[in-house]
Amino acid sequence: MKKSAYNQFPEVRIDGFAGHAWQGWEAIARKVQAALSQNGKTVLVIDCYPGVRLDELQTRLVNKLCPLRAINVEDARHSEQHLHDLLASNLTDDRVFGVLSCHQLIEFFDAGKLAQMQHEVEEIEAGLVVVYGPGAALVHEGDVLVYADLARWEIQQRFRSGELGNWGTENQQEDILRRYKRAFFIEWRVFDRHKTPLLKRADFLLDTNQKESPTLVTGEALRHALQQTTRQPFRVVPFFDPGVWGGQWMKEKFDLDPSKPNYAWCFDCVPEENSLLLRVGDVRVEIPSQDLVLLYPRPLLGEKVHARFGAEFPIRFDFLDTVGGQNLSFQVHPLTEYIQQHFGMHYTQDESYYLLEAEPGAEVYLGTKTGISPQEMLNDLAAAQRGEKAFDDEKFVNRFPAHKHDHFLIPAGTVHCAGSGAMVLEISATPYIFTFKLWDWGRLGLDGLPRPVHLEHGQHVIDWQRDTEWATEHLINQFEPVAEGDGWREERTGLHEREFIETRRHWFSKPVLHDTQGGVNVLNLVEGSEALVDSPNNAFEPFVVHYAETFIVPAAVGEYRISPYGEGVGQQLATMKAWVRG
Numbered sequence: 001m002k003k004s005a006y007n008q009f010p011e012v013r014i015d016g017f018a019g020h021a022w023q024g025w026e027a028i029a030r031k032v033q034a035a036l037s038q039n040g041k042t043v044l045v046i047d048c049y050p051g052v053r054l055d056e057l058q059t060r061l062v063n064k065l066c067p068l069r070a071i072n073v074e075d076a077r078h079s080e081q082h083l084h085d086l087l088a089s090n091l092t093d094d095r096v097f098g099v100l101s102c103h104q105l106i107e108f109f110d111a112g113k114l115a116q117m118q119h120e121v122e123e124i125e126a127g128l129v130v131v132y133g134p135g136a137a138l139v140h141e142g143d144v145l146v147y148a149d150l151a152r153w154e155i156q157q158r159f160r161s162g163e164l165g166n167w168g169t170e171n172q173q174e175d176i177l178r179r180y181k182r183a184f185f186i187e188w189r190v191f192d193r194h195k196t197p198l199l200k201r202a203d204f205l206l207d208t209n210q211k212e213s214p215t216l217v218t219g220e221a222l223r224h225a226l227q228q229t230t231r232q233p234f235r236v237v238p239f240f241d242p243g244v245w246g247g248q249w250m251k252e253k254f255d256l257d258p259s260k261p262n263y264a265w266c267f268d269c270v271p272e273e274n275s276l277l278l279r280v281g282d283v284r285v286e287i288p289s290q291d292l293v294l295l296y297p298r299p300l301l302g303e304k305v306h307a308r309f310g311a312e313f314p315i316r317f318d319f320l321d322t323v324g325g326q327n328l329s330f331q332v333h334p335l336t337e338y339i340q341q342h343f344g345m346h347y348t349q350d351e352s353y354y355l356l357e358a359e360p361g362a363e364v365y366l367g368t369k370t371g372i373s374p375q376e377m378l379n380d381l382a383a384a385q386r387g388e389k390a391f392d393d394e395k396f397v398n399r400f401p402a403h404k405h406d407h408f409l410i411p412a413g414t415v416h417c418a419g420s421g422a423m424v425l426e427i428s429a430t431p432y433i434f435t436f437k438l439w440d441w442g443r444l445g446l447d448g449l450p451r452p453v454h455l456e457h458g459q460h461v462i463d464w465q466r467d468t469e470w471a472t473e474h475l476i477n478q479f480e481p482v483a484e485g486d487g488w489r490e491e492r493t494g495l496h497e498r499e500f501i502e503t504r505r506h507w508f509s510k511p512v513l514h515d516t517q518g519g520v521n522v523l524n525l526v527e528g529s530e531a532l533v534d535s536p537n538n539a540f541e542p543f544v545v546h547y548a549e550t551f552i553v554p555a556a557v558g559e560y561r562i563s564p565y566g567e568g569v570g571q572q573l574a575t576m577k578a579w580v581r582g
């Protein structure tokens with residue numbers, strides 16, 4: 001029996017545009033066929049995100065259209081070795097960290113072979129020519145343009161199953177961390193740059209997330225859907241992942257697959273990784289939520305946030321579950337200049353832990369103990385890393401008791417981790433892989449190998465001033481009352497002044513008015529069963545949220561109201577809200 005109201009598959013219902021989306025290869029082939037001109041010459045371009053199954057695309061769509069000539073653009077791609085040499089300084093030798101790429105996709109192709117393909121397409125005088133594959137639009141702009149898209153989470157599943165290597169390499173068997181690194185630091189950046197202008201003019205988007213069960217939506221409906229999304233609250237699709245320290249709370253509370261040993265992470269607001277489900281007529285189309293950020297950053301983020309971050313969603317909400325699990329790695333994140341100079345990322349991994357739940361005795365490790373010797377601690381960590389002894393955390397690191405609704409602020413440079421027994425809602429800046437593990441408690445990862453520790457990086461960024469008094473005074477439960485009204489009160493809870501995110505908690509049993517003030521808001525219902533988010537002037541459809549669901553309110557929304565709803569009526573509810581300080 002379903003215990004939880006938590007919605008694992010939130011959809012954005014699109015107004016109008018019924019008849020603009022199709023499900024299954026047969027309907028899709030018929031629709032694409034109908035869009036092609038029946039006289040003279042037509043060039044159909046099907047550009048793809050890397051990871052799209054080209055064999056399926058070819059047999060189920062391209063061949064069905066019976067083209068005079070079909071060209072796979074991958075035949076013009078540089079060799080694996082050439083790409084490797086080109087990318088060597090971005091790839092690095094490290095297992096986890098590369099350097100963000102500024103490459104353009106055209107650099108990955110052999111100019112002569114591309115020109116030959118272009119020439120070949122030019123020469124054809126009549127009939128259908130199909131150019132397909134990642135980068136196909138480099139050959140021809142297309143009389144009809146289809147973009148075959150794929151979400152990053154699905155790409156990761158294909159990496160894990162061994163089906164997929166990185167684009168342009170046969171490395172399906174390589175260490176998963178290294179494949180993820182190459183995708184994160186290079187491929188996804190380059191292909192996002194390439195796809196942005198294409199999505200602005202594509203005739204169709206082909207959703208290839210489900211094997212043998214694609215959907216197709218017109219470009220017009222897609223762009224309308226994304227614009228509509230920037231005018232209303234919405235959720236992206238959360239994904240859940242097991243980990244060595246993972247716990248049991250999410251499995252129980254969100255009705256997740258009970259056969260899995262644990263769940264560690266849930267990403268429920270990292271738009272560059274999550275999907276967005278669009279309900280167009282009776283068809284559910286899955287697209288990367290990053291498409292919304294790439295196409296409509298201004299109404300989504302607001303002017304100031306867009307000016308500062310570009311087409312990047314800067315706020316991350318995710319869950320870390322150690323209830324019935326173990327400590328996270330003892331870790332630290334790079335200071336701003338370090339992440340810029342070493343990894344090419346322009347802002348850093350500032351974090352905070354909001355406790356949704358805590359078992360008795362749960363603790364958060366935060367900052368070093370007053371009076372310790374930094375060199376001694378580094379020596380101890382190095383000895384632990386060499387396997388000579390366990391790191392003496394008791395001697396060097398503060399541990400603070402953690403209770404439900406506590407908020408711990410973690411500006412980059414502060415050593416930290418959540419201990420076991422904690423259900424953390426992370427309210428953080430979006431960077432999420434720049435974790436320098438300092439000590440992993442002598443355990444092995446889920447793959448049976450030690451997880452990578454980065455003491456060398458870590459020692460350059462630890463701020464040793466963040467000792468017991470400093471952490472107590474600046475980083476724990478910095479609650480300040482801000483305002484109150486009939487049936488509600490608002491508190492500021494953070495973050496620290498070195499972090500760009502502001503957080504407010506509202507306790508309420510009656511409606512509360514909010515305003516985006518021109519900047520994107522991210523919220524989570526941290527207490528209470530159910531609430532309704534609506535527009536005081538009926539500007540968007542009322543939106544229901546359940547306990548622990550994260551939702552995004554785009555900058556363009558302006559005023560909105562949150563009220564107890566359904567089972568939440570009569571309860572004391574609470575939301576946590578985050579935005580970028582002005």
Ligand SMILES: O=P(O)(O)OC[C@H]1O[C@@H](O)[C@@H](O)[C@@H](O)[C@@H]1O
Pocket residue numbers: 243245320327328329330331351417432433435437
């Ligand atoms: O997987 P480990 O290293 O234990 O860290 C778990 C998590 O810790 C948090 O503080 C963040 O840094 C996350 O990005 C990280 O995924």
